[in-house]
Amino acid sequence: MEFIDEAIEEYSRLFTDKPSDLLQSLDRETHARILQPRMLSGHLQGRYLSMLSKLISPQLIVEIGTYTGYSALCLAEGLKPTGKLITIDINEELESFTRSFFDRSEYAKQIDYRIADAQQELTSVEGPIDLVFIDADKRNYAKYFDLIISKMRPGGLILVDNVLWSGKIVDPKATDKSTNALRDFNQKCLEDPRVEKMLLPLRDGLYMLRVI
Numbered sequence: 379m380e381f382i383d384e385a386i387e388e389y390s391r392l393f394t395d396k397p398s399d400l401l402q403s404l405d406r407e408t409h410a411r412i413l414q415p416r417m418l419s420g421h422l423q424g425r426y427l428s429m430l431s432k433l434i435s436p437q438l439i440v441e442i443g444t445y446t447g448y449s450a451l452c453l454a455e456g457l458k459p460t461g462k463l464i465t466i467d468i469n470e471e472l473e474s475f476t477r478s479f480f481d482r483s484e485y486a487k488q489i490d491y492r493i494a495d496a497q498q499e500l501t502s503v504e505g506p507i508d509l510v511f512i513d514a515d516k517r518n519y520a521k522y523f524d525l526i527i528s529k530m531r532p533g534g535l536i537l538v539d540n541v542l543w544s545g546k547i548v549d550p551k552a553t554d555k556s557t558n559a560l561r562d563f564n565q566k567c568l569e570d571p572r573v574e575k576m577l578l579p580l581r582d583g584l585y586m587l588r589v590i
């Protein structure tokens with residue numbers, strides 16, 4: 379399901395800053411060479427992540443689900459000069475492709491790319507975390523949230539991607555495990571008094587959770 383009319387989306391892209399040459403190249407190469415390129419955040423969401431990160435000016439960003447690194451490079455644009463971005467992905471087959479783009483970026487020294495299962499890796503990440511982007515396996519979103527919430531800086535931001543799941547979230551006929559897990563996750567966040575919440579219908583749905 380497309381949430382926004384294609385012409386409106388195209389107009390929005392026209393009136394939004396273009397991604398860097400490196401990001402445009404990463405987008406093209408991912409579509410040409412890597413399976414499931416739809417997973418890449420893309421132009422509009424990427425610029426949104428970059429702008430939020432610049433507003434926060436984070437010292438520590440944690441990303442769960444690197445894929446080919448598009449969102450990581452967007453989020454890194456807002457890092458403090460001494461800041462660090464930890465990005466975790468379980469898929470070692472993407473490592474050399476993704477690392478080659480990180481290495482060519484001006485943020486190369488600030489990006490700590492880890493090939494690991496996020497649940498295990500997150501236990502060793504120390505806070506305070508200023509900004510989190512959860513964008514991995516949907517069925518474990520609640521576990522990721524539980525693992526990071528106590529490490530967040532008060533006022534920090536947790537962003538969660540795909541929470542509308544191509545519209546399946548509101549389709550009563552959709553009862554697969556990922557859809558149900560996302561419904562439970564969204565409900566859990568709604569009921570959690572530790573976060574302010576805003577579900578933004580950008581792309582596939584971005585849940586914005588500000589830690590109180």
Ligand SMILES: C[S@@+](CC[C@H](N)C(=O)[O-])C[C@H]1O[C@@H](n2cnc3c(N)ncnc32)[C@H](O)[C@@H]1O
Pocket residue numbers: 417418419420442443444445446447448449450466467468469494495496497513514515
């Ligand atoms: C939607 S993609 C991430 C897209 C990326 N954030 C972007 O916007 O360009 C999801 C990624 O999560 C990774 N993933 C799935 N299960 C994982 C796990 N248990 N631990 C770490 N990464 C996982 C997948 O390998 C995949 O690359």
